[in-house]
Amino acid sequence: MTREELAAASDQLESAAEDTDSDDASERLADLAGQLDSLATAETGPDHGRLARIQSALNDLESGDGSDVAAAIDEADDHINEYRSDLEGV
Numbered sequence: 001m002t003r004e005e006l007a008a009a010s011d012q013l014e015s016a017a018e019d020t021d022s023d024d025a026s027e028r029l030a031d032l033a034g035q036l037d038s039l040a041t042a043e044t045g046p047d048h049g050r051l052a053r054i055q056s057a058l059n060d061l062e063s064g065d066g067s068d069v070a071a072a073i074d075e076a077d078d079h080i081n082e083y084r085s086d087l088e089g090v
Contacts, residue, residue: 005083006040012076013058016069025061025069032057036080048089051080 013033017026032054039046055077062073 003040003045003083005079006036006046009076009079009083010034010036010040012072012079016072016076019072020069028057028061029073036076045087048084048087051084055080 010033013029013036017029017033020026020029035054039050058073058077062070062077
């Protein structure tokens with residue numbers, strides 16, 4: 001089962017990783033993209049806590065880069081929020 005919103009968020013972060021001028025940010029974004037890609041196809045979906053930690057990392061990255069990268073991170077965050085809206089719990 002593919003979780004489309006998480007897959008879309010992963011794609012956005014891959015794009016942001018390629019567009020950033022910071023090697024550190026690129027590495028972190030690529031890592032987060034990989035995590036979301038794995039979660040998108042895992043047998044069971046992630047919980048709110050796991051996604052909140054990813055979103056916190058995105059928030060840290062978004063504030064330190066250019067507008068194109070920030071827009072891609074913001075769009076990825078929107079996809080995660082959309083996925084989380086259907087999760088039970090918090």
